Amino acid sequence: MFKGIGPMQGVTVSEEDALAYALEQCGVRQITGDKDNPQFGELLDAIKEWFFSGNFRHYEDDDPEIYQGDLEEDGPDPDEEYERYLYIDLWED
Numbered sequence: 001m002f003k004g005i006g007p008m009q010g011v012t013v014s015e016e017d018a019l020a021y022a023l024e025q026c027g028v029r030q031i032t033g034d035k036d037n038p039q040f041g042e043l044l045d046a047i048k049e050w051f052f053s054g055n056f057r058h059y060e061d062d063d064p065e066i067y068q069g070d071l072e073e074d075g076p077d078p079d080e081e082y083e084r085y086l087y088i089d090l091w092e093d
Contacts, residue, residue: 001059008055019044022051 002018004011013021023031026047033040052058 002052002056003059004056006055011056013052013056018052019048022048025051 001015002013031044033043035041
């Protein structure tokens with residue numbers, strides 16, 4: 001299970017839906033490839049690992065920390081982060 005942190009806080013993705021979710025969020029609608037080719041499977045695993053490496057934490061389904069983490073304040077306020085980046089973009093030449 002993947003639980004969002006920071007700007008993705010509140011998003012939970014099951015292990016079995018993780019690859020489909022990552023591809024959808026990246027705008028990939030259809031993948032064709034040789035599913036028997038081991039490199040194809042490695043590519044899909046790498047995409048999933050990359051996507052969930054930033055604003056997500058991975059938990060095993062029976063991990064008690066999943067429920068403790070729901071009670072904690074997790075990450076910066078997304079609106080404040082947006083304003084900070086907006087400020088930087090406005091002042092760069």
